[in-house]
Amino acid sequence: MATIEECVKELIDERYGSVPRLAAAIDLPAQTIYSALRNGLKGSSMSTVMPIVEALDIDPGQLVRGNLVMLSGKKIGSVKVPMFGSIAAGLPAEPDVADNMLPIPIELHDKYPDAFLLRVQGESMNNILPNGCFALVDPCVTVDYSNQPYALSIGMGNAMVKRVRVLDNGFELKPDSSDPTFRSTILDFADPTLEPVTIIGRVVWYCLPAQWDFYAQ
Structure with missing residues (x-):
């Protein structure tokens, strides 16, 4: 099964085309997003994770539980x-x-x-x-x-x-x-x-x- 971070990266590519484009849209350094995807979203700071999940319409409460679920209720992965x-x-x-x-x-x-x-x-x-x-x-x-x-x-x-x-x-x-x-x-x-x-x-x-x-x- 793909990791949450791998699924988020796929979602970024689908929605924004690339991490740098998402970074520009949410005013975060691209390297910060790459680090969060590499090291794990659950262990990253809220100031990094929240702009990402808001831009991608991910349910942050489910993310904390280790699930990747859209705010619409749709599971990703x-x-x-x-x-x-x-x-x-x-x-x-x-x-x-x-x-x-x-x-x-x-x-x-x-x-x-x-x-x-x-x-x-x-x-x-x-x-x-x-x-x-x-x-x-x-x-x-x-x-x-x-x-x-x-x-x-x-x-x-x-x-x-x-x-x-x-x-x-x-x-x-x-x-x-x-x-x-x-x-x-x-x-x-x-x-x-x-x-x-x-x-x-x-x-x-x-x-x-x-x-x-x-x-x-």
Whole structure:
């Protein structure tokens, strides 16, 4: 997890473009701000910290408690979560073995503490999940929200992401794509040839990789 000081530096860059620009706006030496970010805001003088938090709309009471919260109540920062390679958004495919960690907003982590990221491949969900994006999956074993996007596996490790409509005795796997050639698939639990269906989790958010190219996906 990023430190409070790292998050404040990101907020400074976002709001003011640089520490020197913030320093000029609040009439503090830039070196004083750099020192506070390096040595810790909680240990810095009030005459240094208060102009910074006021300029950035940070709640000073929460800062004293070690939390970075905006006066609006919004938490600032990120938490790294596991990224389990790829999952198909087209034909079922074996998910890659995961060994990476990627950041998500801390507010999302608070809401979905066990969630993990999967990279989506394919165009069958491109209306809501672009090919190549990272889908945040909240683990679950049942479909509690019919017609929502879920990651699921069929058989031994085959995985995909689709909107899942709950039927009386099965699921309808529905694409959500700009390509009309993608069609729904019915999983009939009464079909003796149907391999075991395992719900991996519900897709609750997605983000794009840093190297995203709108024309090459």
